[in-house]
Amino acid sequence: MPRKLSNPKTAALLAATTTLAACTGVTVSRVDHANQYNPFETAAAGGGDRQMRVVVLGNPFDTPQAELEGAVIAAMQDSNFGVPLNFALDPANPDTSRPFRVVMAFNPDGIRDPGKLCEATDNLKTASSDGGRVTLMAAFCSKESYLSHAIARAGDVGGTGSETFGDMIFQLTASLFPSRNPNDQSAGEPPLPAT
Secondary structure (H helix, E strand, C coil), rough: CCCCCCCCCHHHHHHHHHHHHHCCCCEEEEEECCCCCCCHHHHHCCCCCEEEEEEEEECCCCCCCHHHHHHHHHHHCCCCCCCCCCECCCCCCCCCCCEEEEEEEEEEECCCCEEEEEEHHCCCCCCCCEEEEEEEEEEECCCEEEEEEEEEEEEECCCCCHHHHHHHHHHHHHHCCCCCCCCCCCCCCCCCCCC
16 A cells, blocks of 8 residues: 655655656666754754855866856755755855765766765766766765765756756755655654655
8 A cells, every 4th residue: 555645845845856857857866864864953054044065076067167066056055845955165154063065976986875975085086978968976974974865867968057957956955855854753654765
């Protein structure tokens, strides 16, 4: 018997993600949330007047890195209906008591586990885009450990101005920051299904 989604926000996120995937061919997989993922702590670290640090590694487009980073941040800001967060490359008001950051890596070479991005440095090897196909790995990190991670893949990503690019970032960010930890059973509800 199918399980009903009791949380309307979760149901809306699932519906929106499914609709976007059908329109643009974006696939999000390998989504995982550590038991330590806490949406309230996350919101305290990057919501309100605070900003969450974002690190963008790799560049599969013929675009300056600064332009790519700006497009990533803009698309991430549009995905805030799970946990409301503010994203920045160099946060003006970070929460120093919570060393959180988001690492996004375009076409990472040699990394198969997105959770390993929390250990990555700026010298991470990345591959060029193969005929518009892009793989984007992301991890929400606390120091060297992941709190959530996922992988998005899409074909025909025409660059930072394409609809597919925006949808890819949107879906990936939304999967990293749900309003409830999918593993949380404190309210008597079963864990949310993995995607």
